[in-house]
Amino acid sequence: MDNNKIIRMENITRVYKVGETEVKALRGVSYSIQQGDLVAIMGPSGSGKSTLMNIIGCLDKPTEGKYFLENQEVSTFDKNKLAHIRNKNIGFVFQNFNLLARTTALENTELPLLYSNVSRKNAKELALQALSSVGLEGRELHRTNQLSGGEMQRVAIARALVNSPSILLADEPTGNLDTKTGKEIIELFGKLNQEKNITVILVTHDPDVSSAAHKRVHLRDGQIEEEEKE
Amino acid sequence: MNLLRTIPVSLRALSRNKMRTFLTALGIIIGVGAVISMISIGQGAKRAVEARFNSMGTNLLFVHAGSRSYRGRHGGGGTYQNLTPDDAKAIQEQADAVKYVSPNVSTRAQVIYGNKNWNTSIQGVGAKYLEIRNWELEDGIFFDENMVKIGAKVCILGSEVNENIFEGADSIGHIIRIKKIPFRVIGVFKSRGESGGWFNRDDMIAIPYTTAQRRITGRTDRIGSIDVSAVSMVRSVEAQEQIEEILRIRHKIAPGAEDDFHIGNMSEIAEGAAESTKILTILLGGIASVSLLVGGIGIMNIMLVSVTERIREIGIRMSVGAREKDILFQFLTEAIVLSVMGGFIGIGVGVGTSKLISHFAGWQTLISAGSIMLAFLFAGSVGIFFGYYPARKASKLDPIEALRYE
Structure with a gap:
């Protein structure tokens, strides 16, 4: 077994049942990601990239196939274990930021630590560190409605980073941002990938975003159409 | 997650909607207040009856001439x-x-x-x-x-x-x-x-x-x-x-x-009277508990609304690692905090009402620690009972659906 492979997927399928009919969102995806990769998963809407992201992020389980995360077969885990994996190993960044409303940047960043055994004092310290690593020093006590889009996405990244996960998983992270701010966010991902050696997976249909990645995977109709490496 | 850490989370959620929180708690406040004041009236009446019979002497026995039956025909009591x-x-x-x-x-x-x-x-x-x-x-x-x-x-x-x-x-x-x-x-x-x-x-x-x-x-x-x-x-x-x-x-x-005689017994009569005041207490308390029950349904209603309003929040919490249990406790704690808070205020209201009743209506009222405990425990269980369903509903949400919810 190759220990460098942080993610290994073997013949993953995901079938949704909508009433009587079955919808095959993924039809046998096999792919591996190395520790420290910066990967872009691309494809038009309906190609299955969101489904794949949900499975990689342990929000969902494959119908068939095996998914290994850091050599653990998480496709066999129950809901509680998956929640634990999401808490410890994975940091999510969403297109629409998904911050708690009317809550400060600091409290949002602390949120994952509420569900792990971190004392309140340590949690605050870790959250402050995470916020400073995304360049939000001095904005810690601002509420989400007092922040700009770019700042909100930075808070979301800080929240994703706070528990020192091995993987950052970003779903169209620039989708709700203007071009300039989007560029800054992508640069931030690149910087985190280089400096902290965090594996970053960007799910996007935007070529500008994917150009920052070292590897690109194109999905179409639930299957991998093309793999690119630089 | 540490259970105690859910409490500040719940308090913050409740303080965001102060008016709604107060109105929801009002159901419990009135319920607990009614239970305590009604039981105090019942127990006051019981105390008054007992005092009266004690003054008559409960060790008193009356021997009366009984009825004589003559060739199968019964006369009335004391006819003979x-x-x-x-x-x-x-x-x-x-x-x-x-x-x-x-x-x-x-x-x-x-x-x-x-x-x-x-x-x-x-x-x-x-x-x-x-x-x-x-x-x-x-x-x-x-x-x-x-x-x-x-x-x-x-x-x-x-x-x-x-x-x-x-x-x-x-x-x-x-x-x-x-x-x-x-x-x-x-x-x-x-x-x-x-x-x-x-x-x-x-x-x-x-x-x-x-x-x-x-x-x-x-x-x-x-x-x-x-x-x-x-x-x-x-x-x-x-x-x-x-x-x-x-x-x-x-x-x-x-x-x-x-x-051919009958022995009457004062403590029998006293017990009878005490029994009827006990029934009165149960009846009054029972009617009052209905309002507590209604208050509980109010909590359930608001918690269901609150869960629906916060589906996105639940999704976010799940995505960063909240387990079903954590979400369940968070919402259950909210319901319990609501009912316990209402219970505390309700105790004050109940005690005040009994004092007002005895002052203005001149009825004897008796507030016992037991009735306060009973009302309080009842309020707490109402919170758990009616909070459980919404909390469970929240905890069973699918994180992907919840994150997508608009």
């Missing part, structure tokens, strides 16, 4: 005078659980003093009547054994009779005529207040039973009833059994045959 002064004497001498015995002869007669006349109840009683009945004199003395023995023509007036005949003037030492026979007034009873209904305890005259037999009824071999006081309340059942045994032997009643 079969108690004798010797029965009373035997009870006094043989029953060791008995303290005092008073043979009674009861009748009604016209009383005359000067130009006043009054029709009242004449009670021929024994010398220990005051002790047995736990009554007191306002003035004068009661007749002693010697006066009973000789059949002295002396009498004690009930306060109402005294008021009607003497109109406030001193009555002790004066002579009144009962059925035209002169009696000297030697004492006046303290007013007892009406006991309600059939017998006004202030409208009566007590004379020695021997005098009543000889001068008024004319039957010296019979008495109407016997008042008995047991040595203590605890031994009153024992006293009752002893009296029954003595009288069955004296009246030559065959084993298995019915008694």
Whole structure:
């Protein structure tokens, strides 16, 4: 077994049942990601990239196939274990930021630590560190409605980073941002990938975003159409 | 997640919607307040009834002549005078659980003093009547054994009779005529207040039973009833059994045959009254609990709304690693905090209401620690019971759907 492979997927399928009919969102995806990769998963809407992201992020389980995360077969885990994996190993960044409303940047960043055994004092310290690593020093006590889009996405990244996960998983992270701010966010991902050696997976249909990645995977109709490496 | 850490999260969520939180808690506040004040009224009534019966003496027993059946035909109670002064004497001498015995002869007669006349109840009683009945004199003395023995023509007036005949003037030492026979007034009873209904305890005259037999009824071999006081309340059942045994032997009643007398028992009556006030308490408390239940449904309703409003938040929490259990506890804690907070305020409201009721309506109320605990525990369980369903609903959400929810 190759220990460098942080993610290994073997013949993953995901079938949704909508009433009587079955919808095959993924039809046998096999792919591996190395520790420290910066990967872009691309494809038009309906190609299955969101489904794949949900499975990689342990929000969902494959119908068939095996998914290994850091050599653990998480496709066999129950809901509680998956929640634990999401808490410890994975940091999510969403297109629409998904911050708690009317809550400060600091409290949002602390949120994952509420569900792990971190004392309140340590949690605050870790959250402050995470916020400073995304360049939000001095904005810690601002509420989400007092922040700009770019700042909100930075808070979301800080929240994703706070528990020192091995993987950052970003779903169209620039989708709700203007071009300039989007560029800054992508640069931030690149910087985190280089400096902290965090594996970053960007799910996007935007070529500008994917150009920052070292590897690109194109999905179409639930299957991998093309793999690119630089 | 540490359970205690859910509390600040819940408090913050509740403080975001203060008006809604207050209105939701109001259901519990009113419910708990109603339970506490209603139970306090019920228990106050019970206390009042008990106090009243205690003043009458709960160790009191009444022996009445029973019914005689003659060739299969039953007469009514007391239709047959079969108690004798010797029965009373035997009870006094043989029953060791008995303290005092008073043979009674009861009748009604016209009383005359000067130009006043009054029709009242004449009670021929024994010398220990005051002790047995736990009554007191306002003035004068009661007749002693010697006066009973000789059949002295002396009498004690009930306060109402005294008021009607003497109109406030001193009555002790004066002579009144009962059925035209002169009696000297030697004492006046303290007013007892009406006991309600059939017998006004202030409208009566007590004379020695021997005098009543000889001068008024004319039957010296019979008495109407016997008042008995047991040595203590605890031994009153024992006293009752002893009296029954003595009288069955004296009246030559065959084993298995019915008694020809009846023994009434004050603690029986007291228990009956206490039982009815207990039912009153349960009834009042039960009605009040319905409002607590309604308050609980209010909590459930608001929690369901709150869960729907916060589906996105639940999704976010799940995506960063909240387990089902964490979400369940978060919402359950909110419901419990709501109901417990409402419970605390409700205790204040309940205690205040009982005080107001006893102040303005003049009812005796009694707030016991038990009723407060009961209401509080009830409020807490209402929170858990009605909070569980919404909390469970929240915890069972699918994180992907929840994150996508608009």
